[in-house]
Amino acid sequence: MELLIREKLLALYIALLILDPGLLRRSPWLLKPDTLCSLATLFIASRAAELSGLFSRVSVTIVRRFSEMPFMLYAMVILSAGLTAMLITNDAALFIYLPLVASIERVWAVDLLPLYVMTTIGVNVHSALTPIGNPQNLFLWQHYALGFTEFVVGLAPFTDVATALLLIYALALATRVERCSKPPPPLPVRVNRVLAASSVAMLVALVTLTHLSVS
Amino acid sequence: MRSWRRGAQQLSEELARRAIEAVKAALPYVVAGPPLIHRGPAGELHVDVPLMYHGFALDRIHCDPVAKTPSPKGRPAHVYGVEVRREEVVEVMQRVVRELRVVEAAEFRDPEDAWMVPLAWRLYIVAHVKVSYEGSELVPDYGLTEEVRRYVA
Numbered sequence: 001m002e003l004l005i006r007e008k009l010l011a012l013y014i015a016l017l018i019l020d021p022g023l024l025r026r027s028p029w030l031l032k033p034d035t036l037c038s039l040a041t042l043f044i045a046s047r048a049a050e051l052s053g054l055f056s057r058v059s060v061t062i063v064r065r066f067s068e069m070p071f072m073l074y075a076m077v078i079l080s081a082g083l084t085a086m087l088i089t090n091d092a093a094l095f096i097y098l099p100l101v102a103s104i105e106r107v108w109a110v111d112l113l114p115l116y117v118m119t120t121i122g123v124n125v126h127s128a129l130t131p132i133g134n135p136q137n138l139f140l141w142q143h144y145a146l147g148f149t150e151f152v153v154g155l156a157p158f159t160d161v162a163t164a165l166l167l168i169y170a171l172a173l174a175t176r177v178e179r180c181s182k183p184p185p186p187l188p189v190r191v192n193r194v195l196a197a198s199s200v201a202m203l204v205a206l207v208t209l210t211h212l213s214v215s
Numbered sequence: 216m217r218s219w220r221r222g223a224q225q226l227s228e229e230l231a232r233r234a235i236e237a238v239k240a241a242l243p244y245v246v247a248g249p250p251l252i253h254r255g256p257a258g259e260l261h262v263d264v265p266l267m268y269h270g271f272a273l274d275r276i277h278c279d280p281v282a283k284t285p286s287p288k289g290r291p292a293h294v295y296g297v298e299v300r301r302e303e304v305v306e307v308m309q310r311v312v313r314e315l316r317v318v319e320a321a322e323f324r325d326p327e328d329a330w331m332v333p334l335a336w337r338l339y340i341v342a343h344v345k346v347s348y349e350g351s352e353l354v355p356d357y358g359l360t361e362e363v364r365r366y367v368a
Contacts (some may be wrong), residue, residue: 186240
């Protein structure tokens, strides 16, 4: 019972099985092994990068430099997450930047809930600019046989407006960030280089193989 | 191995001093992590509490759940037939962490290329903090960090 309370999707699945017993037979065909493998790889790479101390290291640098300028910190995280999403898809970018925001929050000791939300929105907004930014764009790009530049130029006005609105909103939110009484931590932790390199290599391999398989 | 790569660079008291100062600066950010309660094959329990620095474990402190004090490093207290209350351990260890002080001396471990700076609670050395050769970064115990995360999750 405890398991069902914790695993809500499993509970939902059992409820659906009661309503539709034939679902059990069809279930294996509903699974997408490729997607599951990609997500598992992303989880592992993201967790490994976090555990290697890489995010902590970057967070200490960011907080030291921008703790007095919350808007700059917000803008930098949102825009770099967006730029990453344009190149490696929105989902993969979120797997990198949400743990980074969590790490910044831990180092800075301030509530960064708005930054989590803004990063998620930013990643989706910016990923819309390029054909490889998200799966929908890939589909549209291939379906309409558009050139890369043509695609980007066509979508640039929308993403530019969305980016401007996002930054204005970030400015409004960043002014409300409570200043932490504690100074940023004096020392970073040593990065576990093997783990960090493995996670980056895994991510690069995943993105490359995904792009190759769809092109 | 690293020392060989450094060639002529030598250890000095100045480097040891830097490592000690680094630990002193980091100590206010160190907190007690979740207690790790291990049960041995004969039913004995021993309790370790990790020292956490921004989500990374630096070392573990052995906790004696009967005496409600830390044990000296190297001698974990094994207890039998005692029910360990997690909240009580946390409370004791939070107080202990506030009372930790940095010992003004360091050892150097060549294979790890790092200084080991002892932390003392009263007259016991209870933990070590590992600091890089030049004193610019703390070296977490990655194995312990994984254990903490597995345990908590």
